[in-house]
Each structure stands twice: as structure tokens, then as C-alpha cells.
Amino acid sequence: MAPIRDKFTIHSKAIVCQDVELKGDITIGSGTIVHPKATIFAIAGPIVIGSSCIIEEGAIIVNRRKEVMRIGDDNLFEIGCRIESPTVGDFNTISTRARVHHTVRIGSYCVVGAGCLLVPTEDEILDDYTVVYGPAAERRKWSGRGKVQEADLRRKHAEYLREMLPKFNRLRRGDGT
Amino acid sequence: MDPPIYYSKAEFIETDTGNKVSRRATIAGPQNIILGGKTIISSGAIIRGDLRRTGPGHAVVISLGRYCLVGEGCVMRPPYKTYRGNFNYYPMKIGDHVHIGANSVVEAATIGNHVEIGKNCVIGKFTIIKDCAKIADNTIVPPNTVIPALSLFAGSPGRFIEDLPESTQEMVEAQTKQFYTRFQPLER
Numbered sequence: 001m002a003p004i005r006d007k008f009t010i011h012s013k014a015i016v017c018q019d020v021e022l023k024g025d026i027t028i029g030s031g032t033i034v035h036p037k038a039t040i041f042a043i044a045g046p047i048v049i050g051s052s053c054i055i056e057e058g059a060i061i062v063n064r065r066k067e068v069m070r071i072g073d074d075n076l077f078e079i080g081c082r083i084e085s086p087t088v089g090d091f092n093t094i095s096t097r098a099r100v101h102h103t104v105r106i107g108s109y110c111v112v113g114a115g116c117l118l119v120p121t122e123d124e125i126l127d128d129y130t131v132v133y134g135p136a137a138e139r140r141k142w143s144g145r146g147k148v149q150e151a152d153l154r155r156k157h158a159e160y161l162r163e164m165l166p167k168f169n170r171l172r173r174g175d176g177t
Numbered sequence: 178m179d180p181p182i183y184y185s186k187a188e189f190i191e192t193d194t195g196n197k198v199s200r201r202a203t204i205a206g207p208q209n210i211i212l213g214g215k216t217i218i219s220s221g222a223i224i225r226g227d228l229r230r231t232g233p234g235h236a237v238v239i240s241l242g243r244y245c246l247v248g249e250g251c252v253m254r255p256p257y258k259t260y261r262g263n264f265n266y267y268p269m270k271i272g273d274h275v276h277i278g279a280n281s282v283v284e285a286a287t288i289g290n291h292v293e294i295g296k297n298c299v300i301g302k303f304t305i306i307k308d309c310a311k312i313a314d315n316t317i318v319p320p321n322t323v324i325p326a327l328s329l330f331a332g333s334p335g336r337f338i339e340d341l342p343e344s345t346q347e348m349v350e351a352q353t354k355q356f357y358t359r360f361q362p363l364e365r
């Protein structure tokens with residue numbers, strides 16, 4: 001395998017803390033927040049993260065496939081979660097300590113509950129509005145109630161972090177600047 | 178008494194009040210964190226004092242009491258919510274003699290005195306843990322849970338298992354004090 005070449009493209013409005021481990025070809029969109037101690041590894045193919053995502057401490061995002069790993073907008077990756085899925089839509093919540101294998105593609109408005117393991121052997125797609133919960137990773141559909149409120153909370157959260165994080169943490173810039 | 182637990186002197190910083198903080202712990206916004214004294218923060222722990230409540234003046238984000246232990250790889254961060262349309266993080270208060278096991282994630286609002294939290298636990302946002310409660314290893318406590326005094330919680334989601342004996346307070350107090358005295362620097 002060819003050695004991993006580091007290439008970070010970080011949008012000027014993104015907040016990426018200094019204490020973050022990045023490896024490989026990574027693109028981070030505008031307004032996305034990466035907390036300290038998060039890890040993003042593009043081992044095989046590149047990783048492209050959309051706008052206004054929040055990646056909390058200890059979260060690990062890995063791309064083991066050759067293809068581009070695309071993460072949409074307004075996703076929340078909570079503390080210590082691990083994501084390897086090749087595509088992630090918009091407005092998903094991956095809760096604390098959840099793990100998603102590279103065989104799962106995530107749609108939009110999905111929630112993976114705290115400590116859930118999503119590790120099927122065959123490829124599958126998580127439909128929009130799917131909620132995965134409990135120790136056995138059971139599934140349900142979300143009716144979409146309170147969607148506006150949820151989106152509002154996410155937006156305000158990102159807005160708050162964009163203002164507060166630079167006051168206490170050193171930031172990292174892309175190669176371009 | 179049990180044998181001492183040694184740590185290398187270079188790794189920990191000891192304060193005047195006897196707090197021992199690992200140099201390998203990530204502490205953001207230390208001006209917003211209060212340690213009560215004789216508290217140990219192990220290596221790899223992440224404490225987020227930077228996520229403070231907006232508004233003027235000094236804000237305490239995380240306060241820990243005396244004889245606490247924050248285990249290796251723990252994450253402590255204050256909980257957040259929107260209240261009357263305003264987004265905010267809210268302070269987190271932890272009492273005395275609280276031990277938190279390794280690799281647990283704590284986003285509680287309040288933790289009382291003499292509380293034991295096991296390893297690999299997830300304590301959801303705005304959880305209130307009352308005095309002398311115990312959380313078993315690998316427990317996932319959902320957000321907004323109230324854990325009553327002298328109760329043992331375990332499982333995913335965390336459920337009430339049994340009542341703890343009334344002697345819990347003395348037991349935990351002795352245990353945490355003993356742990357602090359056992360935690361000794363190794364010269365060289």
C-alpha cells in the first residue's frame with residue numbers, strides 16, 4: 001500500500017482544535033467543530049466532512065475503503081464514538097460510545113444510541129429516520145416529531161461552540177493558510 | 178492495609194491542598210474548574226472546563242469535592258440544553274469521596290457525596306446522582322435520570338438493582354481516604 005499522504009483542507013470558518021489527530025486526505029467544511037482529542041484517519045480513501053458538524057472528544061472517524069467517505073451536514077458525533085461507514089447523510093446523531101462498522105451506510109436524521117454496536121457482516125443502508133437503541137441494537141422509526149426543535153438545538157449548539165472554543169483552545173488551520 | 182499504588186513523581190503535579198493531577202490529562206479551561214483537595218486526576222482523563230455558561234463574570238463549570246478520583250481515560254463535561262430559547266452549558270457539581278472508574282463518560286448535573294461509579298459507564302446529560310449511590314461497571318444511565326440515595330444501578334439502560342447497606346457512607350469514606358494514602362510517588 002502506498003504511504004498515507006497528509007493533506008488537510010480545513011475551511012476558514014471551521015473550528016478544529018490543535019489537539020486533534022488527523023491522518024490522510026481530509027476535507028472539513030465550513031462551521032464544522034472538532035473538539036480536542038478527536039481522531040480522523042483517512043487510511044485508504046479520503047474523508048470529506050460537510051458543514052456544521054460537531055465532532056466531540058474521543059470520537060474516531062476512519063475510512064478503510066478506497067472510495068471517498070462522505071459525511072453530510074449538521075451531524076453530531078458524541079464522545080468516544082467510532083464511525084467507519086462510507087456515507088453519512090445529514091442531521092444524524094451518533095451517541096456516546098456507539099460504534100458503526102464500515103458495512104453500514106447511514107441515511108439522514110438517524111440516531112445511534114449510547115453504547116450501540118452496529119456491526120453487520122453484510123452491507124446495508126440505514127434508512128432515513130432510523131433510531132438504533134439499547135444493548136441489542138434494536139431499531140425503530142422516528143416519526144419526525146420535534147425535528148425543528150432538534151435542528152434548532154443543533155444549530156445553536158454549533159453556534160455556541162464556534163464562539164466559545166477559540167477562547168480556550170488553540171486552533172488548527174489547513175495547509176492553504 | 179493494602180500495598181501502595183506507585184506513580185512516577187514526574188507524571189503528577191501536586192498542589193498545596195494535596196490534589197494530584199496527571200500531566201497526561203487534558204484539562205481545558207482550568208480557571209473554571211475547582212478541585213476540593215486530595216483529589217486525584219489520572220492520566221488520559223479529559224475535563225472540559227471551557228464549556229462554560231455564557232454571561233458576564235466568573236463561572237464555575239466543574240467543581241469536585243475532597244478525596245475524589247477521576248479514573249484513567251475518563252471524560253467529564255458539563256451538560257447542555259436550550260432553556261427559553263437560549264443554548265447554554267450548565268455547571269456540574271460533584272461532592273466529596275466520589276470515585277469514577279476508568280473510561281467512564283460523565284455528563285451529570287449533580288453527583289452527591291460518597292458515590293462510586295464503575296468502569297466504562299456512560300452517565301447521561303443532567304443526571305442527578307444522590308449521596309452514597311453506586312453505579313456498576315458498564316452501566317449506561319440515560320439523560321435526566323435521578324438516582325436515589327443508597328441504591329445500586331446497573332445495566333443498559335441503568336436500572337435499580339438493590340438497596341445498599343446504611344454503612345455505605347463510612348465504607349466509602351474509609352475506602353477513598355485509604356486510596357489517597359496508598360497513592361504514593363515513586364522516587365527515581
